[in-house]
Amino acid sequence: MSDSKLDKYRNTRDFDTTGEPSGKTMDGSDQTLLFVIQKHDATSLHYDFRIEVDGVLKSWAVPKGVSTDPREKRLAMPTEDHPLEYGDFEGVIPKDEYGGGTVLLWDRGTYKNLKEDDDGQPIPMAQCLEGGHATIFLKGEKIEGGYALIRTDTGKNERWLLVKMDDEKADARRNPVSTEPLSVVSGRDLQNIVEDGENDEAD
Numbered sequence: 243m244s245d246s247k248l249d250k251y252r253n254t255r256d257f258d259t260t261g262e263p264s265g266k267t268m269d270g271s272d273q274t275l276l277f278v279i280q281k282h283d284a285t286s287l288h289y290d291f292r293i294e295v296d297g298v299l300k301s302w303a304v305p306k307g308v309s310t311d312p313r314e315k316r317l318a319m320p321t322e323d324h325p326l327e328y329g330d331f332e333g334v335i336p337k338d339e340y341g342g343g344t345v346l347l348w349d350r351g352t353y354k355n356l357k358e359d360d361d362g363q364p365i366p367m368a369q370c371l372e373g374g375h376a377t378i379f380l381k382g383e384k385i386e387g388g389y390a391l392i393r394t395d396t397g398k399n400e401r402w403l404l405v406k407m408d409d410e411k412a413d414a415r416r417n418p419v420s421t422e423p424l425s426v427v428s429g430r431d432l433q434n435i436v437e438d439g440e441n442d443e444a445d
């Protein structure tokens with residue numbers, strides 16, 4: 243850790259007594275990588291699953307949302323990269339625009355890349371995705387634990403599966419997609435967001 247750019251920042255602070263962030267994630271690494279799941283009420287309702295990779299949000303549309311049951315393999319259709327700032331977006335996309343509909347921040351947090359080579363060195367996430375298999379540890383408010391992203395078809399019909407790994411956070415009885423529908427940032431449901439959007443236009 244001595245080569246960290248944050249050494250000076252950390253060495254001059256006692257994080258047991260100051261409320262300032264240490265800049266370390268739960269795994270002790272310096273890198274805080276964002277993940278976000280946006281419920282998107284567009285032409286058809288789906289959940290956009292996005293993870294930060296090399297400065298953009300790699301994205302998949304997951305029609306049924308993320309499951310906590312390892313036996314549930316959720317289809318994930320790749321979509322275009324989004325800017326990191328999209329992880330803050332909640333609101334209404336005008337009907338005639340691309341992706342027109344309501345976006346709700348269903349879950350958000352940090353993730354860690356779990357893939358290592360035989361020497362225990364992390365394999366870069368971009369390389370994992372290129373190879374069609376990634377394993378990640380999510381730490382959100384609704385979704386936690388290990389997940390695998392597995393590419394099952396390539397080319398024009400590229401598709402992936404998003405599957406809960408069988409760890410201590412696996413829970414076949416939980417069904418957060420239906421029992422925890424509200425936004426993690428605003429507490430709103432889809433209808434609240436639509437109504438707030440209409441009020442904005444009236445201002």
Ligand code: MN
Nearest residue numbers: 282290303341
């Ligand atoms: Mn979408």
